[in-house]
Amino acid sequence: MSSDWLSKGLRSWRAVVITAVTTAVAAALVVGAVSFPGLVEAKKNELRTEVPPGELDDYYGFFSGGHSGEVRVLGLPSMRLLKRIAVFNVDTGSGWGITNESKAMMGGLIVGDTHHAHASYKDGTYDGKYLFVNDKANNRLARIRLDLMETDRIIKIPHAQGTHGTFPQRYPQTDWVVLNSEFRTPVRNVGKGDMKDAATYGGVHTIVDANKMEVIAQVTVPCNLDLAATDYQGKYSFATSYNAEGGATISEMLAKDRDWLVVFNWDAIKAALKKGSYTVVDGVKMLDGKEGTGLALYIPVPKNPHGVNVSPDGKYAIASGKVSPTASVIAIDKLADAFAGKIQPKDCIVAEPEIGLGPLHTTYDGRGNAYTSLFIDSQIVKWNIQKAIDLYQHPKEGETAVVDRLDIHYQVGHTMASMSETKEADGKFLVSLNKISKDRFLNVGPLKPENDQLVDISGDKMRLLMDEPSYVEPHDCIIVRRDIVEPHVLDRAVMDEHPLAVHKNAIEHNGKKVTVHLTANAPMYGMQEVEVNEGDEVTFIVTNHDEIPDLSHGFCISEYNVNFALGPFQTKSVTFTADKPGVYWIYCTNFCHALHLEMRLRFMVKAKA
Amino acid sequence: MRTTVGSLLVLLLGMVLDLHPRPAAAAEEGLVARGKAVYEVSCVICHGPKGDGKGLTGVIHRAQAHGVVIQLYPRDFTAGMFKFRTTPTGYLPTDDDLLHTITEGIPRSGMPSHQDVALADRQAVIAYIKTFSKRWQEEEAGTPVKIGKVPTYVSTAESVKRGKELYKKVGCFQCHGLSGKGDGPSSDTLKDAWGDKILPFDFTSGTLKMGSGAVDIYRTFVTGLDGTPMPSYEESLDEQQRWDIVSYCLDLMQQWKPQVVQQ
Structure with a gap:
């Protein structure tokens, strides 16, 4: 069998056109998906502040989403929004809050208020496995798997x-x-x-x-x-x-x-x-x-402290009083004596430098400096911890621990430096998560975005690099080196991790319960039609069998208020009552193929006699 | 008289010989026509009007390994060559084999299930598919290979161990890789009978196209996947050796199943 006659075989002009389109789409999909690790990484010791098109960022930023209920993934230093991870909120794009899997975790709640997303640790630095995030509104804790960047578990916190x-x-x-x-x-x-x-x-x-x-x-x-x-x-x-x-x-x-x-x-x-x-x-x-x-x-x-952050060397916990212009430095190695009653609790305080008005949160550069957000002053203040301790013991007239101040725009809440919540704080970038943007962006009406500003802290003086508008309301973030997270992140799910992963298309009727097991492979679902009776309780379980990166499918049932998206090898399910008789097209909502529009099947609901 | 009787017999025989084929041929023609109609509704978009796999869809499936994207095309029926059979290597599949593929579809390919198509229509389309290749007129379909019950030692530690040895010794790893990821030393060089690049199966990636059970894997070892570099090991391995490799393949697939997250 020669390959020539086949590959060189004449095709009709339509086939040629369609094939060209298909190939272009395939190429587009693939080009977008293939990464070239190492190709664009910053040269050692060189601070890259711009990321040209086609190049990748050096850090993952995991931002809480405030009362949007979600978590966001940004690339730094570009500050490009890479992904929104639905957690406590309904997201019709991914189907979070629509699928059985997500609904089981959400327990009927759709309001969430995420403030603090922190990743799992090993030996004082991130291990790249999980992200934990709170829900202040309905008192829950969620865990996000970093290999999929999807919510994995949600639990209720009682008595809180x-x-x-x-x-x-x-x-x-x-x-x-x-x-x-x-x-x-x-x-x-x-x-x-x-x-x-x-x-x-x-x-x-x-x-x-x-x-x-x-x-x-x-x-x-x-x-x-x-x-x-x-x-x-x-x-x-x-x-x-x-x-x-x-x-x-x-x-x-x-x-x-x-x-x-x-x-x-x-x-x-x-x-x-x-x-x-x-x-x-x-x-x-x-x-x-x-x-x-x-x-x-x-x-x-x-008075009325808010933030508390531990320095990367593990020596100090620094807390700030919102209505006191100071930060309190607590020596962690004194705590054992205080617990043992050998010293008073107040004796654990080794410095209380005056740093500015409305101090909230402190972050670190790993070189002995602290950076505290000043809400009222709208500043980030950089101060030296050891100098503050020395001056607390031996005050000198006219001397201060403050090294530098940077005006931000405006009213900063949290601030976070790259890797600052680990022993590997690298002192390169800092994000100032400002609550108010006022005049910094085109006017979009009364409800304006927040302003997350990127700051270069690699030198003696802080340098403002970029304004990034963000939707309500990231409170906090962590900035994690790319090499810690990226090796864990999957291009495709592990299919059989979902106990209902579909390997065989089938319709099961069990009285009024109908279960449809359906595969999705561009540009077709595994079946062309599904017929049920009005009033049936229908469950669709859908598995994406396409294996190349970024070939996702959607699953939308017209008029039935159902949509979700499936990445390669993912399975999701949905259960609903077929209460509207008629023919309804189920179609793919995530562009997948030149014949994406044709990727649909008929859902036929037979009316009651 | 003898002559008359003889002539009559000849005549009768002639009539029988002559008349008998007529309804059969007509029935066959009807079946093929019905099959063509079904084909043109459900199959032509991928497999093409000539059955050569050059339908409007073009590339039906793209796989990726080691950063290389590989394009797979719908089955070309003109070659009369089929991967998924119960018959020995080199033989045509049975009608049941074709019916199985049509009915269930092929996971991880663009071939959907057709259980929503009436059985008679699926059978008719088989008759039509056979018109695309002369092989169906020249050869008989093979007889399904007999596979007994799965021996109790399959998936035991000893069998997995023996299977692992054989996996190396027989050379499975050459294509499928030592860790089963489809990344063996020859994995980048493989081509199918049409000269298109083809990927060896990655045991860590999910379901096998014709099922991931012990019997399904064993069947592949005795039938081979015709038109691909996956040969039959019916001659070169004995039954126990084949089951031992089945054990090892199942082990490879199991290993890569992550811990199911407690819900």
Whole structure:
């Protein structure tokens, strides 16, 4: 059999045209998908601030999506938005909130408020496996698999409201994730007793098993708990508390000049759990963490603190009071003595430099400098930690730890430097996540974008590089080196990981339940028609059998409010009642082939007699 | 009288010989015509009006390995050569083989299932497909290879171990790679009977086109995939050796199934 006559065989002109189109589409799909690792990476020690077309970024940025309920993936330094990962929100593009798989995780909720996305760790740096993100609105924790960049698990955090600060264990690896409840409530919040008596309320520090995604225990405290951090030794977690007063109104919450940085002692928590020193409430082990129990240490820090961040060398936790112009530097190596009662909690503070108005969050360059966001001043302030400590011990007139200031636009909340939440902080880039953009972009009406600004921190002076508008409302982000994440990311799912992956097209009738097992391969679904009866409960399970990267299919049922997208080898399913009789076209919504438009099948619903 | 009787017999015989084929041929013609009608509704878009796999769809399937994109075309019926059969290598498939492929489709290819097409129509289209190649007039379809029950030792540790040895010794790894990823030393050089580049199966990638069960894999070892570099091992290996390699293939596929995430 010669290959010549076949390959050189005459084709009709239509075939030639179609083939040319097909080939072009194939080429387009493929070119977009093939990456050439190493080709465009920055030269060693050279800070690349621009990414020309066709080249790839040096960092992944994982941004929370605020009350959009999602998580976003950006490339840095280009600040290009690469992906929106639906988590707590409905996303009709991917089908999140529509498919059975996502609905099972979402439990009927469609509102989410993501604030802090942090990745899993091994030995103090990211391992590239998971991302954890909180839902402050409906009090949940989600885990995102970084190999697929899709949400993997969602769990409910009991006894908590305002589930805010979220941080994974950094050492030796992420076995625990801790979450803080920012809003104090009655622990059993069931509307009984005197609900107005805020003295009966409490906050909880929740410990979650990162692998099983189960709540291990909750530590109750009298105060509220805001931002979270963990140390680099697997010994402590931290929480700021801006309501040491236990107040219910803003005046009450601002009464004291000092609130707390609460430190949780993990060895003591483990011992208490082992000893059985807990009560079980609604099936959850609850430990009492009030002062004197040895589980938590209450370090007085200036007023109404918000952020707490641990320096990459593991030595200091730095918290800032929103209405105090200072940052408090807590020496982590003093905590053991404080827990043992050898020193007072306040003795753990080794510096309190005055840095500016409205200090919130601190990030690091790995060269001994801290960068704190100043909400009121609209600045990032760079200051030297050791100098602040020295000046705290030996104040010198006219000397300051502040090294540099950069105006940002405007009202910065979080700020994060590249790799800053790991022991590998590299001091190259910093993102200033500004709450207000005002006049920085074309006017798009009353509800304006936020402004995430990219800053070069590789030199002595900070340098503003770029404005990036973002939709409501990234609070926080982490910036992760490409080489940590990229090797884990898959071009195609592992087909049989989904227990219902379709290998054989079939329609199963079981009384009024109809299950359709369907494959998708460009440009065809595995069947051309499906017939059911009005009132049947129909489940479609669809598997994309195309294996080349980026050849995704969509699955939309006309008039039936169903759509989802499937990457190569992915399976998704949907169940609904066939309540509209008639012929409805199911069609592919994700452009897949020159004959993409023809990729459809008839869904025929036979009317009741 | 004898002559008369003889003549009558000859005449009768002639009539029988002459008349008998007529309804059969007509039935066959009817079947082929019906098959053509079905083909032109359901098959022509890929397999083309001449059955040569040059339908309007063009490339039906693209696979990728090691950064190289490989284009696969719909089956060319004019060659009368079929990969997925129950018959020994070199033999035509049975009607049941063709019916199976038409009915179930081929996963991971553009060949969809046709269970929504009436059985009689699927059978008719088989008759029509056979008109594209002379092989169907010149040769008989093969007899399905008999495959007994799956031996109890399949998938045991010992069998996997023996299979792994054979996988190396027989040379499976040359194409399929030591880790089963389809990246063996010759994997980049393979071509099919049409001269098109072809990829060896990547055991870590998902389902096999004709099923991923033990029997399905064993069947491939005794039938080969005609028109591709995958030969039959009916002669060169004994039954136990074939089942041992089945064990190893299943092991390769299993290894790459990730831990199912607890839901």
